[in-house]
Amino acid sequence: MTARTGPVPLTGRFEAVVAGGGPAGAVAALVLARAGRDVLLVDGGPPGAPSAAFTIGETLPPAARPLLHDLGLSAAFASDAHLSCPGTDASWGSAQLHGHSHLFDPHGHGWHLDRARFDAFLREAAVAAGARIRRAVVIGHRSAAGEQHLLVRERDGTVREVCSDWVVDATGRRALIGRRLAVRRRQDRLVAAFTLLGARGADGHPGDLELRTLVEAVPDGWWYTARVPAGRVVAHLTDADLAPARLRTADGFRYAAARTRHVRDRLSGYDPGDSPAPHWTAAHGLRLSPPAGPGWVAAGDAVIAFDPLSSQGILTALHTGGRAGRTVDRCLAGDTGALASYASFLDGIADAYHHHHARSYAEERRWPAHPFWRRRNGRPH
Secondary structure: OOOOOOOOOOOOEEEEEEEOOOHHHHHHHHHHHHOOOOEEEEEOOOOOOOOOOOOOOOEEOOOHHHHHHHOOOHHHHHOOOOEEEOEEEEEOOOOOOEEEEOOOOOOOOEEEOOHHHHHHHHHHHHHHHOOEEEEEEEEEEEEEOOEEEEEEEEOOOOEEEEEEEEEEEOOHHHOOOHHHOOEEEEOOOEEEEEEEEEOEOOOOOEOOOOOOEEEEEEOOEEEEEEEEOOEEEEEEEEEHHHOOHHHHOHHHHHHHHHOOOHHHHHOOOOOHHHOOOOEEEEOOOEEEEOOEEOOEEEOHHHOEEOOHHHOOHHHHHHHHHHHHHHHHHHHHOOOOOHHHHHHHHHHHHHHHHHHHHHHHHHOOOOOOOOHHHHHHOOOOO
16 A cells, blocks of 8 residues: 555545554554555654654563564564663562573563654554554544544644544543543552663763663662663652652752662763753553443553553553554444454453562562552552
8 A cells, every 4th residue: 555645634534543653553553554444643743753852661572573573563673773672680579689581582582662763663654554644733532423523733733623433542641532431540659750861971981781671679669770772761660649859850869869779880880960850750550441432442551551560561552552453443344342352352451460560569578668568569558
């Protein structure tokens, strides 16, 4: 199918509109386009080059390899300049580091992504498959007479309406469409404070070459750091009500990192004066119920979001995006069981996540009286 990259006539009607151009939305559009559907991908990013802003969520586990193969993207992805991730070192349940290597994983190593480039790669694949793309921001949604109507704001401020038979909500944790049609259930109060350190160390030479992810539990939560193409991401995870105000400043974040044992050592080659004030983002588990309804389906973080400890966020976005695209295609073909099948698929993902989440947090028992750990290990607040 020829890629449709020219101006998109928003006055027309599409079979499907995908709101959000992250991994879930791009894959949903890709699947729909390959099925021969007339699909529009609405993405608020800038035209041309991806945004330079750093986006947290950079780990792609080895299990993504067969999924990328099934999507026909593995060869092109392998040629991109993402960093391999050979495993994880963790101080969890013990002050000592314990390593988990991908050496014997049947799928090979994982990756630390350049997220902006990865997201752009997926959008380009969707367009190459025949999806149309519009650089605009979704600001509203309504359903009338079996049609889905999206209000989008163009880059010049113009507001237009887009009509379709189906809409995929891939707007991330905001769930701009799903939150008005379903109930969002939040798991806890987890937030992430994170920053990106430059690729070069304090001596001006290239930064460290350690590619393993490092995770370290502390009394008020946990830290992780990972080498990414742009440098090194450092993040502290805690509950919103437990985060001290000073953690929002560059000095306060550096001070907190310096009180760790292993993360501090991993950062030793970086210039402490080159760490900007941290960004903050929600990091709690989240579930949308129901995940779909007449004329709409949610995917990615809009339908199910994970605690970053799982390292499954991007993988799940790819899975749910692909399944959401196939679900809409089945609905357009008259399959009345497609939505129930999608809900059952998500139930399986959620059950596995909650099982592993509970087991992982239960392994850390060093600070049973601290609110962060007491909340996660079944004790009263």
